[in-house]
Amino acid sequence: MSHLLRSPAGRQFAILVAGTAVLAFVPFVLPADRHAVAVRTLTFAIMAVGWNIMSGFGGMFSFGHAAFFGIGAYADAYLLVAHGISPWVAMPVGGALAACFGVAAAFASLRYRLAGAYFALATFAFAQMLLLLVANLDVLKKTEGFNIPILAEPSWAKLQFAQNSNNYFWIPLGLLAFALVVNIVLVHSRTGQFVMATRDDQTAAEALGIPVMRYRLVAVAVSAALTAMAGVFYAQYYLYVDPDNAFGASVSVEAIVPAIIGGIGTIWGPVVGAMIVGPLSEVTASILRDPPQALAFLQGKSGLDVASYALLVILIALFLPRGVYGSLAARFRR
Amino acid sequence: VRGTPGILLAALAALAVLATVAIVYVAGGKSPQLVTQAILTGILLGGVYALVSIGLTLIFGVLGIVNFAQGTLLTVAMYVAYVLVTAAGLNVYVATLVAIPVLFAVGYAIQATMLNRLMRPGGTEGQLLVTLGLSLLVANLLLLGFGGLEKTITPPLNGNLHIFGAIAPISRVVAFAGAILLAIALTVVLQKTRLGLTIRSVAANSQGAQLVGVNIRRVFALTFGLGTATVGAAGGLLLPFLSLTPSTGEQFTILAFVIVVLGGLGSVRGAIVGGLTVGLVQTVGGLYLPGTGALLLVFAVFILVLFFRPQGLFGSAP
Numbered sequence: 054m055s056h057l058l059r060s061p062a063g064r065q066f067a068i069l070v071a072g073t074a075v076l077a078f079v080p081f082v083l084p085a086d087r088h089a090v091a092v093r094t095l096t097f098a099i100m101a102v103g104w105n106i107m108s109g110f111g112g113m114f115s116f117g118h119a120a121f122f123g124i125g126a127y128a129d130a131y132l133l134v135a136h137g138i139s140p141w142v143a144m145p146v147g148g149a150l151a152a153c154f155g156v157a158a159a160f161a162s163l164r165y166r167l168a169g170a171y172f173a174l175a176t177f178a179f180a181q182m183l184l185l186l187v188a189n190l191d192v193l194k195k196t197e198g199f200n201i202p203i204l205a206e207p208s209w210a211k212l213q214f215a216q217n218s219n220n221y222f223w224i225p226l227g228l229l230a231f232a233l234v235v236n237i238v239l240v241h242s243r244t245g246q247f248v249m250a251t252r253d254d255q256t257a258a259e260a261l262g263i264p265v266m267r268y269r270l271v272a273v274a275v276s277a278a279l280t281a282m283a284g285v286f287y288a289q290y291y292l293y294v295d296p297d298n299a300f301g302a303s304v305s306v307e308a309i310v311p312a313i314i315g316g317i318g319t320i321w322g323p324v325v326g327a328m329i330v331g332p333l334s335e336v337t338a339s340i341l342r343d344p345p346q347a348l349a350f351l352q353g354k355s356g357l358d359v360a361s362y363a364l365l366v367i368l369i370a371l372f373l374p375r376g377v378y379g380s381l382a383a384r385f386r387r
Numbered sequence: 388v389r390g391t392p393g394i395l396l397a398a399l400a401a402l403a404v405l406a407t408v409a410i411v412y413v414a415g416g417k418s419p420q421l422v423t424q425a426i427l428t429g430i431l432l433g434g435v436y437a438l439v440s441i442g443l444t445l446i447f448g449v450l451g452i453v454n455f456a457q458g459t460l461l462t463v464a465m466y467v468a469y470v471l472v473t474a475a476g477l478n479v480y481v482a483t484l485v486a487i488p489v490l491f492a493v494g495y496a497i498q499a500t501m502l503n504r505l506m507r508p509g510g511t512e513g514q515l516l517v518t519l520g521l522s523l524l525v526a527n528l529l530l531l532g533f534g535g536l537e538k539t540i541t542p543p544l545n546g547n548l549h550i551f552g553a554i555a556p557i558s559r560v561v562a563f564a565g566a567i568l569l570a571i572a573l574t575v576v577l578q579k580t581r582l583g584l585t586i587r588s589v590a591a592n593s594q595g596a597q598l599v600g601v602n603i604r605r606v607f608a609l610t611f612g613l614g615t616a617t618v619g620a621a622g623g624l625l626l627p628f629l630s631l632t633p634s635t636g637e638q639f640t641i642l643a644f645v646i647v648v649l650g651g652l653g654s655v656r657g658a659i660v661g662g663l664t665v666g667l668v669q670t671v672g673g674l675y676l677p678g679t680g681a682l683l684l685v686f687a688v689f690i691l692v693l694f695f696r697p698q699g700l701f702g703s704a705p
Contacts, residue, residue, distance in 0.1 A: 162694075185686060356529075
């Protein structure tokens with residue numbers, strides 16, 4: 054046991070197990086009206102962990118993770134509504150579809166050495182194209198979207214429970230733990246080391262004989278599949294999917310922001326970031342509902358939540374590029 | 388495709404557009420009047436797109452910054468014009484003249500206080516995040532300040548022009564003329580003035596420019612300011628015929644990127660040609676693909692260009 058804890062991977066797994074165990078008790082102490090925020094925070098965290106694998110560890114800045122999230126959400130809605138297939142099947146199916154799409158899009162982009170800003174724009178365009186495609190396809194109900202039928206009885210097979218059921222917290226917690234396990238295993242594997250070498254210095258990696266393209270695509274595939282999982286859960290939680298809430302640019306932003314705030318290229322950064330961004334919207338919402346004297350003019354307005362995390366993103370990009378967790382971790386290591 | 392000179396490609400593209408239009412007329416199965424209307428609307432719409440893209444292409448071409456906030460700054464310009472029109476009773480085109488220096492100052496400040504910190508190599512991510520953050524921040528501050536309800540003004544110039552049996556609203560024609568004027572003005576500034584020479588030298592080799600005594604940080608800020616001043620002009624020109632909400636400008640950001648990549652980074656005439664192309668694809672394509680289907684075509688074109696000619700029509704080979 055003690056020698057296990059001495060390795061970095063062992064320590065990270067220990068933190069993961071302990072953290073998950075502690076978080077599992079959150080639903081018992083959380084007031085019922087905070088439930089939705091907790092679930093949103095977990096969804097943000099899964100998306101950000103997914104994004105971070107491609108963009109943080111892989112160094113390919115994606116502005117189109119909505120594509121993967123949306124593929125997951127639509128795979129779930131379509132399979133369930135049209136064919137009665139369980140969301141548990143939609144997770145691997147949606148994940149595989151998203152991974153295939155991501156690999157194809159990234160291969161096309163990287164083959165032409167699109168980098169930096171160009172790469173980000175290309176991912177953005179791919180996500181936007183999927184949005185438009187879905188909005189024009191009859192099979193996927195165009196702009197109307199899918200309503201997932203509400204069942205009379207809670208069902209594990211159909212991943213549907215009573216509103217505010219604790220299962221709606223534990224399932225994304227489990228998915229987040231799974232995503233983190235994948236992330237930790239990947240980072241300490243040979244594959245992950247190659248991915249990071251490719252990010253740090255492509256020319257040197259190539260000179261050492263690392264097949265750069267292959268390892269980049271691995272990072273994209275893993276990242277896409279994990280993000281699609283979040284999409285499947287999202288569809289099941291909100292019971293409604295349309296092109297904008299699945300493929301919209303704001304979805305991509307939701308995957309990026311927690312990772313940036315927490316710290317890109319770190320295991321725990323996206324989780325820490327999600328824990329900041331998720332509750333932030335709740336805090337600002339309560340300010341707007343019942344503003345203090347100085348902010349009385351804000352009563353009943355909307356937009357403060359996004360404005361505040363946008364401000365955080367700007368400040369972090371300017372002054373703390375390693376993010377909240379990343380900077381703290383770097384200080385402790387010294 | 389990558390090595391072919393831009394002029395040749397542009398000529399080919401123009402030929403292709405003409406051929407497509409001819410085919411649509413002869414064998415398209417739509418009434419000729421409908422087609423003429425679509426083409427006219429497309430050209431006028433393209434002018435609007437060009438107007439928004441000109442500033443973006445300058446910023447992208449000289450600074451290498453993908454300015455995600457360009458559309459939101461357009462919204463800001465529209466609100467500036469809106470407030471001047473409704474609160475101060477100015478004519479909207481006079482308000483436009485006020486909005487231009489305001490937006491120049493905003494752009495200058497953004498570059499001088501924030502983006503100049505991130506101009507080092509490897510700063511791309513930071514630049515993306517700052518402009519993205521600004522876009523979200525400003526749009527939501529506008530939402531807090533003005534609410535989400537649509538605002539409109541009564542256009543000072545009502546009525547329509549009739550061209551070949553198609554209808555062109557005068558305010559749209561004015562916006563189109565404004566785009567052309569703006570493109571000419573910007574080209575003159577870039578080609579004939581000392582400032583333009585400095586900007587071009589920084590774009591070509593910022594280190595070299597610095598060595599011969601150019602204050603490149605100031606030039607960066609001036610360039611960004613010029614780029615946002617163009618949306619200052621665009622805002623007032625668009626206000627008479629667009630209803631205004633805090634998210635009005637966002638739709639333009641995406642299309643402006645398509646246009647800039649299509650036309651070539653930093654190329655003003657590329658932005659005009661790209662804008663017209665996208666406008667035409669959207670309206671003529673809209674004859675056959677209703678709703679947002681035509682936009683799908685636009686993005687297909689974008690991705691093709693990105694892969695086969697990432698420098699765009701008028702850009703030089705990287």
